[in-house]
Amino acid sequence: MSRKPTLAVVGATGAVGAVMLQILSQRADVWGEIRLVASPRSAGRKLAVRGEETEVVALSEAALTGVDVALFLVPAPVAAEWAPVAVSKGAVVVDNSAAFRLDPGVPLVVPEINPHAVRLRPRGIVASPGCTTLAMIVTVGALHAEFCVDELVVSALQAVSGAGQCGVEALRTQLALVADTELGTGPGDVRRAIGDGLGPFPAPTALNVVPWSGELAEDGWSSEELAIRAETRKLLDLPELRVSATCVRVPVLTSHSVSVHARFEHEVTVERAHDILATSPGVVLFDDPEAGEFPTPADVVGTDPTWVGRVRRAMDDPRALDLFVCGDNLRKGAALNTAQLAEAIAREF
Amino acid sequence: MSRKPTLAVVGATGAVGAVMLQILSQRADVWGEIRLVASPRSAGRKLAVRGEETEVVALSEAALTGVDVALFLVPAPVAAEWAPVAVSKGAVVVDNSAAFRLDPGVPLVVPEINPHAVRLRPRGIVASPGCTTLAMIVTVGALHAEFCVDELVVSALQAVSGAGQCGVEALRTQLALVADTELGTGPGDVRRAIGDGLGPFPAPTALNVVPWSGELAEDGWSSEELAIRAETRKLLDLPELRVSATCVRVPVLTSHSVSVHARFEHEVTVERAHDILATSPGVVLFDDPEAGEFPTPADVVGTDPTWVGRVRRAMDDPRALDLFVCGDNLRKGAALNTAQLAEAIAREF
Structure with missing residues (x-):
């Protein structure tokens, strides 16, 4: 029987990361170790995945060593810097950011559309499309x-x-502000009510x-x-x-x-x-x-x-x-598609 | 000098009617008498137009007698019934409802697009498009x-x-209900919060x-x-x-x-x-x-x-x-376009 690969979730503490941990806990478990990685300021936090409290480690070369598949759920500049590091340590990267989506050496894959493209990855990176x-x-x-x-x-x-x-918080704040205001039908009423809360x-x-x-x-x-x-x-x-x-x-x-x-x-x-x-x-x-x-x-x-x-x-x-x-x-538009791509790669092990 | 025609605003107490009274008070005053007409249950109310409190009269043959131009700001079935009555009493009707928009004998007019069409009105009715x-x-x-x-x-x-x-009230009610609820990200959360308040x-x-x-x-x-x-x-x-x-x-x-x-x-x-x-x-x-x-x-x-x-x-x-x-x-999409059409007809007097 083939071994279960090690997965790293880079950006585990973000909005998409939270959905990813749910998804990994719900889907068929194809993973050995699941390592949670985030920025240094989130290191030490404990998050539940597959029913286990797991400590978050800081993004570093060490954190990416011994990983088979690395999911990147981080902003494009962070992915652009660290995905090649993960590849150099032997991981296949599945990136959710825009950093590599249009790179000719990186396949852009949706399992329902072009599943075979996941295997053609000269840079060791597979990209997931925008939401x-x-x-x-x-x-x-x-x-x-x-x-x-x-x-x-x-x-x-x-x-x-x-x-x-921050977009979610801005809308919630704005809705509370317009609820407390008797808005007329004049131009700028909504802008005045929310003041500098554009987010x-x-x-x-x-x-x-x-x-x-x-x-x-x-x-x-x-x-x-x-x-x-x-x-x-x-x-x-x-x-x-x-x-x-x-x-x-x-x-x-x-x-x-x-x-x-x-x-x-x-x-x-x-x-x-x-x-x-x-x-x-x-x-x-x-x-x-x-x-x-x-x-x-x-x-x-x-x-x-x-x-x-x-x-x-x-x-x-x-x-x-x-x-x-x-x-x-946040699901098919980000975490789910990325998880599906990682699972397709896991089947190669 | 030509005489100033008499205008009837049929549906003066509705949402579009309220905007119409503002518009009539703001634009160049081409009208003699402005008669406010509504359903019998609104008769007797007083509304301000051109700075004067004006009593609303009930829709009837008498209310449409002596009118030169009748603006209909009422639902299509009411317009379908009463616009021909106004025409039979000698008025030109400008209808804001869907009742006559696609009638081949009724011009559909936007002054910026096809202003001359307003004069070709074999049924005595001119229609304003949907919002x-x-x-x-x-x-x-x-x-x-x-x-x-x-x-x-x-x-x-x-x-x-x-x-x-009723649409405005439904949204306001729903916004208050979702503001008081800590909505998750599950399907149906919003439906549960607003209950039977779909409006x-x-x-x-x-x-x-x-x-x-x-x-x-x-x-x-x-x-x-x-x-x-x-x-x-x-x-x-x-x-x-x-x-x-x-x-x-x-x-x-x-x-x-x-x-x-x-x-x-x-x-x-x-x-x-x-x-x-x-x-x-x-x-x-x-x-x-x-x-x-x-x-x-x-x-x-x-x-x-x-x-x-x-x-x-x-x-x-x-x-x-x-x-x-x-x-x-409510303005160009309803009251304003209708008022512009009425003014174009007023210039014929």
Whole structure:
């Protein structure tokens, strides 16, 4: 019998790390030792994983020695510095940050889409896509396998936890402030009520939607919008795919939603799309508006699959489908996909 | 000098009626008598318009006699019944409901788009479009005049006041309930917190977005989504225009936002689009993300124009623009457009 590999969770004390420890405790246990690693200021804390209190150790060369698979759940600059160190110590790295996603020497992998790509890793690193791409890609990929996608126009409605725990705290604080204020219908009422409590966002998120996330990239596009395009092209191996994405932050704590208009090379029918989505791994079809069945972020939060509903064929284009998908940005959008990739690598041992 | 016509405001005590009385008090005064009309249970109330307390009278044939222009700000069934009565008494009707919008004998008019259509009214009725169409049409129409629009893919983020005052009350109640609850990250947490307080919506609106508004129409499309398509085609006089619209209710009190992907017959540039939008009546261009300038509903509420930002040329299609527009659904989206139409008719007297 093959030995059970050693796993390191780097960034165990963060928001995604907390979800990862839950996930590792819930899924089939393929791991020998699980080592929890974080910044020096979190070292010594004890966190539960697989029912055992485990002491967090500080990120260091020593902490990465003797590790078979290292999950990196840290900001991109930390991953860029330390992932190569882990590789040099013999580990395979699965990175959840943006540091390596578009690196030609690093596969970008979603197990439901391109599972075999995980084995082609010349740099010893496998990357997991961003949470907004992950909210839609399993659904789009399943339809692509049948109809061949040609163009995507998407509007992503992003939860505040996509900006980290500080995003969650900002929305909670803002909601308390607007609740205590008798808001009129004048411009700036919400801004006045929340004062300097914008948190990580460029405008109020309470009682508002904000058409901006990431940094300014090129020609007015944000980094997050271009990332959705680049990651989708790489995941589907369609380097010329036409993608227009608009990111909008919405007052939702966790779970991203995406309004998708997908055009295909072949004609589509709702019936066939339903059949595909109903039988695709990682997808739940929830599409009966008359019965109140369509996904919403508050209903899907905490669950693993991508939920899809509102499946319609475009009235004026027999090759296009409109869909609405929701997925938990901390689970499949981050921790779960990373854990699935680590498990795929564990099967090599 | 021509005489000043008599105006009746039918539905003066509703949410749109309240905004209409403000607007009539703020704009150039072209009216003689302004008569306030509402349901019998509101008769006798006094409301301020043009600085004068004015008694509300009950809707009746007598209340519509001697009226030159009648604004209908009432539900579609009431408008369907009473607008023809007003016409039979000699009034021109401007209707804000959906009752006549798609009637071939009734012009659908936005003054910035098709002002001359207001004079061609064989039934004596002029219709104002729905609030979601109005949130985007002035912007799209201005760009169409230069580039010739070919296809629209839009995701509309609709404020709760689009569902009436009951929508506003439901969101306020729900926000208070979720504020008092320590919400976890489990599915259904928000539903449990708000209990049976859904109001007019099929799912929670607090801490959520809901991809549904209107009724089920055909092939999975909602009535509101198909209305955006039909109204846009009629307003732009493009009966074959391809339109895919998805409506999503968001936890915003007032002002609709629309994420627009517009494809044109001609190539576009952001520079030329900026020039057009910066000089179009009824439009404010607010587009400098680096300086934090993009429209949000909380910032534009209470203002008259359509605000537009995030103007980008599609990375993969030189004929397509992506935009984000916001407009107050109670002002331009309802009361203001109706008032503008009434003023255009008043100029005939």
